[in-house]
Amino acid sequence: MRYVTLGRTGLAVSEVGFGCIPIIRLSTDDAVAVLRHAFDRGITFFDTANAYRDSEEKIGAAFAGMRDKVVLATKTLLRGAEGATMHLENSLRMLRTDHLDLYQLHQIAQEKDWQEVMGPSGALEAVMKAKAEGKVRHVGVTSHNLQMALTLVNSGLFDTIQFPFNLIEEGAKDELIGAARDRGMGFIVMKPFGGGAIDNAAVAFKYLREHPDAIPIPGFESIAQVDEVLSFYARPNVVTGQDREAMEQYRGMLGKSFCRRCEYCQPCPRGVMITPAMGYPIVASRMSPAVAVQFSQKPMESVPLCNECGACVERCPYELQIPEMLKANRALYEKHLREAQA
DSSP states (O other), rough: OOOOOOGGGEEEESSSSSSSSSGSSSSSHHHHHHHHHHHHHTOOOOEETTTTTTHHHHHHHTTTOOOGOOOOOEOOOBBBBBHHHHHHHHHHHHHHHSSSEEEEEEOOSSHHHHHHSSSSTBEEEHHHHHHHHTHHHHHHHHEEEEEHHHHHHTTTTEEEEEEESSSSSSSSGGTTHHHHHHOOOOEEOOOOTOOOOOOHHEEEEEEEEOOEEEEEBBOOOOOHHHHHHHHHHSSOOOOOOOHHHHHHHHHHHTTTTTOOOOOTOOOOOOOHHHHOOOOOHHHHHHHHHHHHHTTTHHHHGGGGGGOOHHHHHHOOOOOOHHHHHHHHHHHHHHHHHHHOOO
């Protein structure tokens, strides 16, 4: 395993990290076993969020007594200072630590989010206060919107940026990764498998390893998955013509049916929570259907408000047929709901 410095933070992290959404599907004992196996194989960077149910608690159990050997990153979705402070204190308790190596403001995708977190009594104020108190060592931000991500990077306020980057979602390649590098920021890759849409791990990581400034954090839920991904790092990265063809096949297959979660479609005039509702199949695959129906209840219950006015389709830069996709996702949600209630 190669270790790299995460931007200007000075944190030495493994060149591939561990995204901790999938461990919510595991028992505590199984989650601890997978986390400790990843550590034993050389992974030292673990990323989670307050919203990921009991993920933080499982990480805390896995690394009790060895806090100085791992780099822990977590996040809050809340925009106000009071809520962000509550989340931060809860994360410290669940992770069994007195400090967080990296605390991230999560999914700042629209201007209103940005204005809210940086305004008076905003989440950024609370996080900076926690940093001054030593509870947070470095402050990061995440987004799914490329233009907003560039704004966040250029603000100079953050030590890291976390953004989707994979062989389908390539928007960060042309400017964002370089802008982060120029600012001395660490670039963390969320969704290296496109949120589960890319099922060929070898091809996915051959693409990512062509961009050494980017630190991917794949989600793992088994020892076998950890070993598979780490096997790619045991040898030089060689990308063949056949690999390029496979990448193009994915782009062709998913390009017109893949929501990038950029939020350009928002706001819906009818109040449909389009972005989280569009992502329901991926949430269900990562969290399990029984958990997903609880996690996604609010956005999925908003889908019937859609009257197919077409405003979202006009705004979508990827020409997705959003109303049709929402209907299909709602049907899947209802199926999972029936199964959960049976």
